[in-house]
Amino acid sequence: MTTPVHEGLAKATQSAVHLEMRDTYQPSDPEFIAWQQGKRLDPAGDRSSWWRPFLDVVAETTARGVVMQRARIVSEPVTDYIRYEYDVTFPNIVAGEQVRWLARRKAADIALPGTDLWMFDDKAVLFTYFSGIGEVVDREWRTEPAVVDLVKSAFETVWERATPHEEYRPR
Template identity: 80%
Template sequence: MTNPVLESLAKARHSAVHLEMRDTYQPGDPEFLAWQNGKRLDREAERSTWWRPFLDVVVETRARGVAMRRARIVSEPVTDYIRYEYDVTFPNVVAGELVRWLPRRQAADIPLPGTDLWMFDGEAVLFTHFSGVGEVVDREWRTEPEVVQLVSSAFELVWKRAVPHEEYRPV
């Protein structure tokens, strides 16, 4: 495996959290472009039509007892990209990932890291740095206790305020 997220999920012992804070990612993504042109995942269709290889990793990770939580901080009204993400999140939930959404206004007083991240086992943080349009530029591992503490406390505050995916409706 050369994907640091997949490698870390395979090694995770008890937790993996993912914090997303952008309103647009990779605008040239073929799946997003197809969604803009009307393609939708059909929950009732054959699972292979909407199952992604990443979700196999989620299932394996959850089967080992690792809690997986994803929180998304979003501006409202939401962008088309966030509508797309919302629309394609149900497979993550089916795979066992817990997903919540927090309107940005409700995060204004939370000290947040400057970019999206994954944190594994409360010990290591993988920051993802993006270009202005949402393309991944770089990833950076950090393990300093003060960085891990900032990420942990920020994520827990976001999680506490955020709305579960099943209850959130994009505005």
């Protein structure tokens, strides 16, 4: 399935950054529900048990030399959904994505966009709009220089302050 994110990644030549700022996403996600019921991914186990199709896209993108960075701004103590995301992030790292975490209180003085986003090659921003419970309701591409500059500045500041996944421990 081709999505706007896949399209952006396919066209990216240098960078793809993803900023996540919600504490809950898609609570009806079957994988999240399975995690709530005790399912855990085993990094040492059979790779096919934890590899997802999106990770093929990540691996292909990073193999082309595109730097992929994901920053997550989270409330602490974290929600169950964020704890789930933390637990299932190691495959993203294996695929070549860099992931960092920032406690929301350390982001209070950063001018942030109003919603989650992807930015590709510092040229195009894909905003994702969610319902109150975290279901995706719309996406919008923006390329105006002022929008790109805001996103670039916000992401760089978040990235600089954030803790690498390997060092972060959810509280």
